[in-house]
Amino acid sequence: MSYKNFPMVSNVMFGRGSFNQLEDILAPKRINTKAPFIFLVDDVFRSNVWITSRIPLAYDDRIIFVSAKEEPKTEQVDALVEEIILMTKERPSGIIGIGGGTIMDIAKAISIMLTNKGDAKDYQGWDLVKNEAVFHVGIPTISGTGAEVSRTAVLTGPDKKLGINSDFTPFDQVILDSELTKDVPxxxxxxxxxxxxxxxxxxxxxxxxxxxxxxxxxxxxxxxxxxxxxxxxxxxxxxxxxxxxxxxxxxxxxxxxxxxxxxxxxxxxxxxxxxxxxxxxxxxxxxxxxxxxxxxxxxxxxxxxxxxxxxxxxxxxxxxxxxxxxxxxxxxxxxxxxxxxxxxxxxxxxxxxxxxxxxx
Ligand code: NAD
Ligand code: ZN
CATH class of the missing domain: 1.20.1090.10 (Dehydroquinate synthase-like - alpha domain)
Known part of the structure; x- marks a missing residue:
């Protein structure tokens, strides 16, 4: 019998209002002032100042609003990776996903595709990812999928719906602030x-x-x-x-x-x-x-x-x-x-x- 050796989320913060500590978590992870943090935020929060005003932006950091109307696609991940490469001077210090399973899976996949060649579809499957991902943080705003803790980023590609399952997929940091889920329909x-x-x-x-x-x-x-x-x-x-x-x-x-x-x-x-x-x-x-x-x-x-x-x-x-x-x-x-x-x-x-x- 050969047992599997799974990685886990390495750091987790839990508590109502813990989202306020995001800045403290990110500061030591900034590589330099040209390597920004990219916040992928569910566009349901576009005009939600209660959330957006607490996102700690500095230097070249950016918020990208992403729709969760459809399930994440491999091409969507490729397009976002392209956009991030074009908008940044250096490889980002980190990718932070703020949203439900859709946004968390997109954040995981982007952090992998920033350090691995080719298209997201090439990595749908088990253990195909070669290089360590960019530092990535998951902040769920709706509960249930377990995407915040899992070893997969589920994507729909040209010929299959299948996750990028790899040791590099799990988040490096998760913030569990249940207050963020209070307005879910x-x-x-x-x-x-x-x-x-x-x-x-x-x-x-x-x-x-x-x-x-x-x-x-x-x-x-x-x-x-x-x-x-x-x-x-x-x-x-x-x-x-x-x-x-x-x-x-x-x-x-x-x-x-x-x-x-x-x-x-x-x-x-x-x-x-x-x-x-x-x-x-x-x-x-x-x-x-x-x-x-x-x-x-x-x-x-x-x-x-x-x-x-x-x-x-x-x-x-x-x-x-x-x-x-x-x-x-x-x-x-x-x-x-x-x-x-x-x-x-x-x-x-x-x-x-x-x-x-x-x-x-
Ligand atoms: P979702 O992320 O698609 O969000 C559902 C809806 O709720 C969206 O309209 C979103 O805008 C809205 N929403 C989210 N947070 C909100 C808030 N705080 N207030 C108001 N509206 C809010 O839904 P989901 O069910 O979390 O995720 C589904 C996705 O997760 C699927 O793509 C599925 O494949 C994936 N998934 C992944 C894993 C994994 O292990 N990686 C496991 C299960 C499911
Ligand atoms: Zn499920």
Missing amino acids: KDQWFYTGMDCYIHCIESLKGTYINTFSETFGEMALKLCKEVFLEGELSSEEAQEKLMMASWHGGMSIVYSQVGVAHALSYGLSYLLGTKHGIGNCIVFDQLEEFYPEGVRMFKAMKEKHNIKLPQGICADLSDRDFDIMIKISLSLDPLWENALGPDWKKIMTPEKIKSLYQKM
């Missing part, structure tokens, strides 16, 4: 929060489960239940607990894998552009056969928060469309193997996948 709070819940179920019910993943997964699941089912928390407590659930849920999949919901949701995202959180919810709602207890609890949470998921998103698709989604989904071998074991191909045939998509 309710539906989005639910969808991204359920991404965390689904990570837990897929990890805990998977065949790759081990004590490392189980302990993180159980903690995250307990926190999700407190936040989404039990409902006796103040909003501050709920924001803090969901932020830590996201962290633990992310840690749980470091040493295991996600499963059926993610494998099917990647197909929806690739063909229809369905975003990760809502896509996972639409899929998970139909997976009682694979995760009976998990889906029952999910339905109870949905009911409690009065969430109405879109119906019939696959109703008008052609056979060719289904084939594209099936191909994307079936290419995710580790997810299927984790979910269904080594003989997964006998269970998850193209016909079976199609019948699941047809319910959505």
Whole structure:
């Protein structure tokens, strides 16, 4: 048996208002006055002075507002890298992502592409990155994906949706300030929060489960239940607990894998552009056969928060469309193997996948 040796986020700061200490964190990391910090900020905060006025700009530092309307693309990363190279005199001292999973993955990918030749698409896969990334910081403003702690930067490329999984991907620094999540719209709070819940179920019910993943997964699941089912928390407590659930849920999949919901949701995202959180919810709602207890609890949470998921998103698709989604989904071998074991191909045939998509 050869065990994997995973890197982790090396520094983390936690606490409401900790965002105010960003300047102290960055100052010692400035290489020189010509090597700026680049802040990639979700453009939902463009006119949010409460956030932007606290971004500590000095010398040639820049804010680039990035839209999170669509999931991150490899070409988008390449274009941003080009823009940063053109606007800076020297390689940046650091890249700081302020936003949800979308912005955090873009920040991770850019920090890698600033020190590695070629296009972002060349690095989609496992351990293809050769050079250490630029110093990069993740500051989540919505909780659930675990992107703040994971070893991947998920991107949609010309022919696949797949992460840049590497030892250089994890953030060097994360700031967990739950106050930044206070204005997340309710539906989005639910969808991204359920991404965390689904990570837990897929990890805990998977065949790759081990004590490392189980302990993180159980903690995250307990926190999700407190936040989404039990409902006796103040909003501050709920924001803090969901932020830590996201962290633990992310840690749980470091040493295991996600499963059926993610494998099917990647197909929806690739063909229809369905975003990760809502896509996972639409899929998970139909997976009682694979995760009976998990889906029952999910339905109870949905009911409690009065969430109405879109119906019939696959109703008008052609056979060719289904084939594209099936191909994307079936290419995710580790997810299927984790979910269904080594003989997964006998269970998850193209016909079976199609019948699941047809319910959505
Ligand atoms: P997101 O980053 O796309 O954000 C969702 C929406 O919430 C956006 O409209 C955004 O503008 C808005 N938003 C974010 N913070 C807000 C705030 N504080 N107030 C108001 N609005 C706010 O959503 P997400 O669910 O966090 O991330 C999804 C992405 O994460 C997908 O691209 C997915 O592939 C990726 N992902 C990555 C990992 C990983 O390990 N790297 C894991 C899971 C998902
Ligand atoms: Zn996910």
